[in-house]
Amino acid sequence: MSLKNSPLQQFSVRAGVIVTTIAAAVIGFAGSAGAVPGDPVVQFTPTLTRVPGNCAAIINAETVPQPQSGTFGVRVKITQSGQNCSPYFVGVSWKNLDSGATNGQVHPVDANGVLQQAPDGVITGFGTAPGTGKVEAWLVTYSEHYPQPKELEHLSGRATFTLR
Structure with missing residues (x-):
């Protein structure tokens, strides 16, 4: 008997995502980001995404100060659950609200x-x-990035911070 597309399977995936979300919110990130005083360390709201296969993931992230002015890093921690998960992509997109520049x-x-x-998940x-x-920065998930990005179903985690 296959559980494919059954209500029980859908409930199991949703319940797993909810439990994982709560655990990730309670546990958070281990250790500090090694920030220099005055550098921004900002938590992104959690990103929730469906992963190719029968999977889901919660992506927690925080900014990581960099030695160069006007740059930032993003430490990513992925909690994934499900079966037959396939590879995918995580993107960090941003917009400088002062200059209007965008990239990712x-x-x-x-x-x-x-x-x-990404050494050390950064x-x-x-x-x-x-x-x-x-x-303003946000996380995006893709099933494929080249030649044309194909976004996965997701709720983007976001953060707003000021770079000096």
Whole structure:
């Protein structure tokens, strides 16, 4: 007997997401971001997403100060549940509310929910350099990024902070 698309399976996935959300909110991030006094360390609201396969994920994130002025990093912690999960992508998008500039950066996530190409789970690089000013950033999940981005169903986590 297959549970494919059954109400019991849908309830199980939803219940798992709710329990995982509560656990992630209670546990939070371990350790500090190593901030220099005055640098922004801001928590994103949680990102909830469906993952390819029969999976869901909660993505918690926080800004990580960088040594260069006008740049930021994002520490990502993914809590994934379900079966037959497939790889996907997590992107950080931003808009500098003072200058109007926008950009972002995308990184792959393996089938186990581990962020790839991001040492210590921190996304950095050219796509995280909005310059000084007030910045709004949000997380986006994709099933495929190239040649054309295909967003997964998700509720984006957001954060607003000021870079010096």
